[in-house]
Structure formats: structure tokens, C-alpha cells
Amino acid sequence: xxxxxxxxxxxxxxxxxxxxxxxxxxxxxxxxxxxxxxxxxxxxxxxxxxxxxxxxxxxxxxxxxxxxxxxxxxxxxxxxxxxxxxxxxxxxxxxxxxxxxxxxxxxxxxxxxxxxxxxxxxxxxxxxxx
Numbered sequence: 001x002x003x004x005x006x007x008x009x010x011x012x013x014x015x016x017x018x019x020x021x022x023x024x025x026x027x028x029x030x031x032x033x034x035x036x037x038x039x040x041x042x043x044x045x046x047x048x049x050x051x052x053x054x055x056x057x058x059x060x061x062x063x064x065x066x067x068x069x070x071x072x073x074x075x076x077x078x079x080x081x082x083x084x085x086x087x088x089x090x091x092x093x094x095x096x097x098x099x100x101x102x103x104x105x106x107x108x109x110x111x112x113x114x115x116x117x118x119x120x121x122x123x124x125x126x127x128x129x130x
Contacts, residue, residue: 004124005030007049009040009066010084011058018111019053026115037061041069044076051122053105056085067101082121084109 006029008019013035020031032047034040037058044052052070056063063083070076083096086107096104103121105114119125 003028003030004051005032005047005049006051006053006118007032007034007040007043007047008053009034009037009058009063010053010055011035012055015055015084015107019114022111022114023118026112027119037063037066037069040066041073041076044070044079045073048075049079051102051118052079052081053118054081054083055107056083056087064096064099067099071100080122082118 006023008016008031010016010019016033016035020033023029023031032043032049034043037060040052040054054063054066058066061069063085067081067083070079070081080102082103082105083101084105084107103117105117109117
């Protein structure tokens with residue numbers, strides 16, 4: 001059985017590293033990192049992750065625009081995306097859900113809860129499936 005891959009796109013070094021360590025240790029997922037939206041789009045296309053954790057506020061392109069570019073690309077359009085955001089509002093949740101975004105995870109997140117939030121959002125609840 002192959003290990004599921006998650007791409008984390010975030011410009012904050014600490015967030016990327018905490019997400020990587022947490023997800024790898026707690027779930028056994030293979031975590032790929034990208035610092036910018038453009039790097040993330042490229043890695044999504046070449047690495048074909050099973051899911052993407054995408055920061056909303058990136059320096060080169062915001063998360064929604066990045067998501068739209070991923071959706072417009074036939075090679076990445078089916079990869080589920082979860083947004084990481086410091087500003088979670090109820091109205092945003094519905095708007096993002098309408099776009100096709102799987103879930104929102106608030107930053108700062110609790111490392112111990114990140115893995116569970118990701119697994120539940122993607123329907124990967126049974127760790128034995130990983």
C-alpha cells in the first residue's frame with residue numbers, strides 16, 4: 001500500500017515544519033513542502049499529492065487564486081484542498097465550500113489536532129487505510 005502524500009503550501013517556515021513533523025509522526029503521511037503559491041502549483045502538478053493544505057495569505061498569490069489555478073489545471077483539479085487561515089469566519093466557510101474547498105483549519109492550529117482535522121476533513125478517518 002502506498003503512503004498518502006500531502007502538500008503543505010505556506011510561506012511561514014514554522015508552520016510548514018510543524019505541519020510536516022506533526023502529520024508525519026501522527027499519521028505516517030508523506031509531507032511535501034512549498035513556500036510560495038507558484039512553487040506549490042508546480043509541486044502539485046509534479047508530485048500529485050493526495051491532498052493540499054494551502055495558506056490563504058501567501059506573498060505571490062492568495063490561497064483562493066492558487067486554488068482556482070489548481071482547479072483550472074486538469075492535472076491538479078481533483079486534488080482536495082484544505083485552507084489554512086488566520087481569519088476564519090462563518091461566512092467564509094460557506095463561500096469556500098461553494099468553491100469546492102474541503103475545509104478550513106484556523107491558524108494558529110494546535111499540532112495535536114491538525115492531523116485529526118485533516119483526516120476527518122478528507123474522510124481518511126481510518127488510519128489503517130493510510
